[in-house]
Amino acid sequence: MLGKLVRYLDSVVARDPAPRSRWEVLLYPGVWALFWHRVANRLFRARLFFLARAVNHLSRFLTAIDIHPGATIGRNFFIDHGFTVIGETAEIGDNVTIYQCVTLGGSNPTNGKGGKRHPTLEDNVIVGSGAQIIGPVTIGKRARIGASAVVTENVPEGATMIGVKARSTLVGAETYAKEFMPYGTPCKEPCEPAPNQRVDELEEQIEVLRAQVEALMAEREAAKSSEPACKGV
Structure with missing residues (x-):
């Protein structure tokens, strides 16, 4: 258990230049939001829906991050800052990074049934601040969603999406090959x-x-x- 926590904290330090130690990361609201979500998700899967919701509301009050107890989240998920909303049927893979004010929102089911309403983010996806990803779309592995982009369609693996409505922009191979790209888009190359x-x-x-x-x-x-x-x- 301790080893998993250390590996998780190290994964955050590798993606964020701000913390000077793992202890600082333990104060991040995104880390606490993920912790409380793990608790709420177990209660949700045990069909203790009221308790799951209670934990969710406590977490939202403490962290300003709203993760529905039903959302599925993989390893090393990192929310940098807060004010993020993640819906019930959202699925998030491993090593995904989300910046502040992001919404993984749902679409209105026309058939009256809930079903899959929220996005799926595959491994190593980065979502820039203010981005809105709406509906049961799939964001492919290593894709980058630029700041304030609005995504309503599937995104292929490795693509970088910008704008409203989001469109793909080409990123050089030397940039794509990097292990991690802060904020989801290159800083020295204009996207627009x-x-x-x-x-x-x-x-x-x-x-x-x-x-x-x-x-x-x-x-x-x-x-x-x-x-x-x-x-x-």
């Missing part, structure tokens, strides 16, 4: 098109339109000059 690039594209379009307008005006002037002059009466 550079503002100057977009301005240049608009200016090119304006120049094309200007040339077309000038050509039409020239044709009009030429047509006027070719018309015979009106003779006086």
